[in-house]
Amino acid sequence: MKPTLLSFLFLLFSALEVTCTDSGVNGFASANGGTTGGGSAVAVTVTTAADLKEAAGTPGAKVIIHRQWYNRCQQHHISDQQQDHNRCRRNRHPLSHVWYDHLAIRDASDGLLDITLQSDYHTVSWCKFWYTNSSLPHRLANLHIQERMPRVMCGGAHIYNNYHTFWGNNYAIGFGSYGSVAILNNYFNGTQDPHRFLHDVYADGETEGSIYDGTIGVRDEGKKGSRDVAGQEGSRYRPVTTPYAYALDAAEAVPELVRACAGPRASSV
Template identity: 30%
Template sequence: MIINHLGRPAARRRRPTAAAALLVAALAGVGGAAHADVSGSERAAGFGAATNATTTAACTGTPGGFASVNALGQNGTTGGAGGPVVTVNTAAALKDYVGRPGPYIIQVSGRIQVSGMLTVVANKSILGVGTTAEITGGGLQLGSTTRPGNNVIIRNIRFSGAEDDSISVTNKAHHVWIDHNDLSDGYDGLLDIKRESDFVTVSWNHFHDHSKSALLGHSDSYTADIGKLRVTYHHNFFDGTDQRHPRVRFAEPVHVLNNYYRNNALYGIASTENAGLLVEGNYFQNVAHPIYVGYDKSGPGRVVERNNLYVGSGTPQTAGTVVEPRTYYSYTVDDPATVPAKVSAGVGVGKIGC
């Protein structure tokens, strides 16, 4: 049954979130590559696991999901591999290096106060050092209309208090991996992916203390997104955030795998404007509206849901059929009953040995 939600999204709200209990566990790796078990590099990167077994100061590893796909002239996502390693601790230095041509591995040290959106151009790895790396006051925009933001990795950084978006993947950026970050308390979206961007993996991130979490698709009128916006969201914690986990327009397929949803006041996921989402292996806790088909003034999308758990939550809406992500990559699904402990223990900064 297709039901459009007619309520307006709530304004941004700042409110405390209870700290998640971190459970000490050995987390088994899952995921895949080319119709087989995942490779060691994917397992180290956290496609189904949180581990620092093979990481170094440069956060080595490769993603699973759509960022791993060989497409558009890019074989997976390598970021700044092969380029100089630099460490930055000021806004000026960060702005300089993310905007330079060529590959760079940029290590963010400590708390950096920025203003507005810093434009990140192609072939960059932006990696937080230790547990205290933070970008506050502003955010990162991947690419401009004249300078592509392709092949970018962002890991192990806390984002807070952004004047606009915390991270914006836009302007046809492709092959992007956003992994093990902490995002909260911005002005607009915490993580928006839009304007013909493609082949993105969002993994092991902690979203909290915010309303609008993860937009996918610019607007109802931006039909250029049709055939683009292929994104994998896996093992993220949407912790008390209100909405957009994600809110999707036009994209297909979008793979929402093994995420933990808790106390999401407006809704969990919304598929609109003929988007196609596969939602599987997730755990919804105290979410009255876990999945919407259509939302606000946006027309309905399509959703296939399987093997999810709904605890103290409402009934999900589903509709239609969706292209299988296995058309692009292989993977395995964690038992959804293990998701709250595994995701709570593995998300956010300080988990991958940067």
């Protein structure tokens, strides 16, 4: 149907009616004593990739404010350790109690946001992930995104009130290899395989309350897999539990909430 002026004004009015509220640190970053960043720490503003790496690499509690785009050749890793997606057991400097909030992340040549190395208690909230160049070969993240939004292996993730909108992707949320996900009240628009089980290794996917608008393909859920990985038999999956309070928005409200409230905001800087 061709958009009309009336429908445009209705959408504009609806967007203006959305109220964006911040409830402080939430999600896993609020659990187990809370995030060690934020709070009364003096904010550090960075405008280059080098400044970001230096600020993130120093010990202690901190707040880091981004005021610049970094191109995909300036990819930043807080840890210089080599990633290994095939092993659950790691002894290399995991990072815990991290909160990624109101960020816009795009066009990295590798994953847009990788939480690995047995890192724990991470929250990703009110962030936007996308690619502007469909020819990039590794569009794996969380317009032109292929998959891993997110992909969960060897850990648990609470995935709720997200807006997934793209066409021609491989899958949206992936889980497998001892990964567990709770997928609640998300909105999937025009997506292939909204949530897919990956690899025939024990995993768990719990789903409830999401909207599937024009989607195709699988919506895998429940206990999956039939085998362990040799040498990793102790890395058994379990359903996701949330050691914090949270409130779900209705799935039908998610698209407008995300459009209006996600990404960098003047009030947060």
